[in-house]
Amino acid sequence: QVQLVESGGGLVQPGGSLRLSCAASGFTFSSYYMSWYRQAPGKERELVARISPLGGNTNYADSVKGRFTISRDNAKTTVYLQMNSLKPEDTAVYYCKREPNYWGQGTQVTVSS
Numbered sequence: 001q002v003q004l005v006e007s008g009g010g011l012v013q014p015g016g017s018l019r020l021s022c023a024a025s026g027f028t029f030s031s032y033y034m035s036w037y038r039q040a041p042g043k044e045r046e047l048v049a050r051i052s053p054l055g056g057n058t059n060y061a062d063s064v065k066g067r068f069t070i071s072r073d074n075a076k077t078t079v080y081l082q083m084n085s086l087k088p089e090d091t092a093v094y095y096c097k098r099e100p101n102y103w104g105q106g107t108q109v110t111v112s113s
Helices: none
Strands: 003-007 010-012 018-025 034-039 046-051 058-060 068-073 078-083 092-098 107-111
Touching (some): 003 092, 018 034, 018 092, 018 107, 034 078, 046 078, 058 068
Antiparallel strands (some): 018 078, 068 078, 092 107
16 A cells, blocks of 8 residues: 655754655655645645655745755655755644655654744
8 A cells, every 4th residue: 555654854953954754655756746735734735745756856935945846766665855945833743655646654854943
C-alpha cells in the first residue's frame, strides 16, 4: 500500500532553515507528481510546492518563492523541501502528498524566537 512518511520538522528561529523529507513506498515513485502542503491553525490546507515525476518542473506558492526548494531523489523514493529564511508565518503542519490523493501524516514546523 502507499506509504508517505515525513520527517525533519521541528522548532527553528526566524531566519533559520529546515529540510523536510518524505520517504515514499508502495508505488512507482518516478511516475507521480509529488507535493508539499501546509496547514496552519485555523487556516485551510494550502499548496506549498509541487514537482514533476522526473523533477524537471516545479512550482511554488508565491509566499515561499525564493526561500523554499522542492526536490526529489527517485532512486531513494524521497521528496524533499528545503526551507530557508523561515518566518513565523511559515509555522504549520507540513504534509507530503502523492498526487492526486495520498497524504502523509504531517510534520510540525514551528518558527519562533
